[in-house]
Amino acid sequence: MASVEVTNLANELRKDFPIFADIRNSRPFYYLDSAASSQRPMSVLDTMDRYYRHSHANVHRGVYGLAEEATGIYEAARRHLGRFIGARDPAHEIVFTKNATEALNLVAQGLGRVLLKPESHILLTEMEHHANLVPWMILQEQIGFSIDYLPFDAEGLLVLENLDALLERADILGVTLMSNVLGTLNPVSMLSRKAHEHGALVVADGAQFVPHFQTDVDQLGVDCLAITGHKMLAPTGIGALWARSEILEAMQPFLGGGEMISDVRLDGFTPNEIPHKFEAGTPPIAEAAGWDAALDYLETVGMEAISNHDRALTSYAISQLQDRLDERIKIFGPSDITKRGGVLSFELADVHPHDVAQVLDQHGVCVRAGHHCAKPLMRELGVGATARASFYLYNDEADVDALVEALLDAYRMFHS
Amino acid sequence: MNDLDDLYREIILDHYKNPRNQGILEGPAVHAEEGFNPLCGDEVKIYVKIEGDIVTDIKITGQGCSISRSSASLMSQAIKGCSIEEVKALVSRFKRMIAVEEVQGEPEPVDLREFGELAALQGVVKFPVRIKCATLPWNTLMLALDGAQAG
Ligand SMILES: Cc1ncc(COP(=O)(O)O)c(C=O)c1O
Numbered sequence: 001m002a003s004v005e006v007t008n009l010a011n012e013l014r015k016d017f018p019i020f021a022d023i024r025n026s027r028p029f030y031y032l033d034s035a036a037s038s039q040r041p042m043s044v045l046d047t048m049d050r051y052y053r054h055s056h057a058n059v060h061r062g063v064y065g066l067a068e069e070a071t072g073i074y075e076a077a078r079r080h081l082g083r084f085i086g087a088r089d090p091a092h093e094i095v096f097t098k099n100a101t102e103a104l105n106l107v108a109q110g111l112g113r114v115l116l117k118p119e120s121h122i123l124l125t126e127m128e129h130h131a132n133l134v135p136w137m138i139l140q141e142q143i144g145f146s147i148d149y150l151p152f153d154a155e156g157l158l159v160l161e162n163l164d165a166l167l168e169r170a171d172i173l174g175v176t177l178m179s180n181v182l183g184t185l186n187p188v189s190m191l192s193r194k195a196h197e198h199g200a201l202v203v204a205d206g207a208q209f210v211p212h213f214q215t216d217v218d219q220l221g222v223d224c225l226a227i228t229g230h231k232m233l234a235p236t237g238i239g240a241l242w243a244r245s246e247i248l249e250a251m252q253p254f255l256g257g258g259e260m261i262s263d264v265r266l267d268g269f270t271p272n273e274i275p276h277k278f279e280a281g282t283p284p285i286a287e288a289a290g291w292d293a294a295l296d297y298l299e300t301v302g303m304e305a306i307s308n309h310d311r312a313l314t315s316y317a318i319s320q321l322q323d324r325l326d327e328r329i330k331i332f333g334p335s336d337i338t339k340r341g342g343v344l345s346f347e348l349a350d351v352h353p354h355d356v357a358q359v360l361d362q363h364g365v366c367v368r369a370g371h372h373c374a375k376p377l378m379r380e381l382g383v384g385a386t387a388r389a390s391f392y393l394y395n396d397e398a399d400v401d402a403l404v405e406a407l408l409d410a411y412r413m414f415h416s
Numbered sequence: 417m418n419d420l421d422d423l424y425r426e427i428i429l430d431h432y433k434n435p436r437n438q439g440i441l442e443g444p445a446v447h448a449e450e451g452f453n454p455l456c457g458d459e460v461k462i463y464v465k466i467e468g469d470i471v472t473d474i475k476i477t478g479q480g481c482s483i484s485r486s487s488a489s490l491m492s493q494a495i496k497g498c499s500i501e502e503v504k505a506l507v508s509r510f511k512r513m514i515a516v517e518e519v520q521g522e523p524e525p526v527d528l529r530e531f532g533e534l535a536a537l538q539g540v541v542k543f544p545v546r547i548k549c550a551t552l553p554w555n556t557l558m559l560a561l562d563g564a565q566a567g
Binding site for chain 2: 350352353354355358359362369370371375378384385413414
């Protein structure tokens, strides 16, 4: 199996991440929560530090050299992110936001408000993160349209039986590229093609997918894509919305203030050009610089190497968990490894996920326990919470082995 | 004893595996409230039967971790047969034991002996995230008592 490569990649890369060398972490430290937030390599930290020490000024405002330099850094990050996801017009199709959540709120308020009427329908899936549910529910309270949902089956795959009928009446399809609980990779290229046949626009949540897979918005065929920086080696506090330029042109501004206008009179305002008309106020400049460096890092390693590594490790983890814990563990999500990303939610027999995570912490193993901001999904699974381990480029078999040993300990503790 | 053993004492595990007073209550003297921990999805529903000013019966349903379930179970044992005033006093002393309540002026030392089995939950103070699990049933109980007194 590819598991030998797994170790090599992580071994080489881990030294780039200061948190793994932190002496406060001289106790065992197995970080298996990158789906919640990744760690950062030195190059990202250095870039942000350098920016603040040498290049900081506000952007798009000053005519002096330093302000131009800061603007240049900020806009370069925008173009880099656009190229990274295959945007046709990288300089105009990326809107920086605070995170993926804000990007999805921006789509709901900016696009949904223009498109939807009380009699409209939109189609979401039952596996969406709250970030792709609640913004639509808020808009629904304001406008009064209907929301349909695509269910998923016992394998965690979307059930597409009624897809055509549901898309026929939908104006928008909102779907995650990858589930943060089940790990499911949704067939978004096909969904987009179908949606467009029925005249619906596709809003994709890329928070989990983009950090782990080569992303090409053209190939996916989506119309809008929400991304978040902190899950892909970049700082917290920055995310982005990509949308085709025609769509951004048609969208209404969401947040008002400085920077997003081209003129303000006492009786009204004229919005700025895209993408600036959606970026009210001083943006996260150092964070954009950090994201730019994170993209460099990911490109140097190679997105394909990263997805192969994630997959090899996920498959190693599934086989170890099943071999060592057999019927004592239940793993959620697709059994077909090609249909899932590096996220593993599981249930340990008669041990609540909170208690699992607590015992694991004692072993230095960091996993997430809870509803993962996907309560409708959890209800569908029939559980209140799950424990979740997730993998990234700095993880290797040692992390999985520690997870397995700690789970055995948790099991023993609650079954003595 | 390490912190984890302190958290998962035998009494806790026993009440988690065999929770006392599970079920529902019905009837005119019964008041019920639901509580949620939005962070982790723990849910509890508490039914109290109040006759005069005495809590004559209590039943619990819900799902949750060992801490919230054992806390509910231990609570149900401790309050059955107490007056509403006694229960309220216990809730406040319990919260002080697990370091939740803001103490005005001089902090009053709590005497663990007066808590009986409930003292087993004291290990939670070293795990701030879990304090919410321990208090969920108690806060829900308070809501049920408030409901009872209001009408
Ligand atoms: C699938 C999915 N969508 C959206 C989000 C929201 O990301 P953020 O909290 O960075 O806005 C997350 C992360 O928690 C996620 O996993």
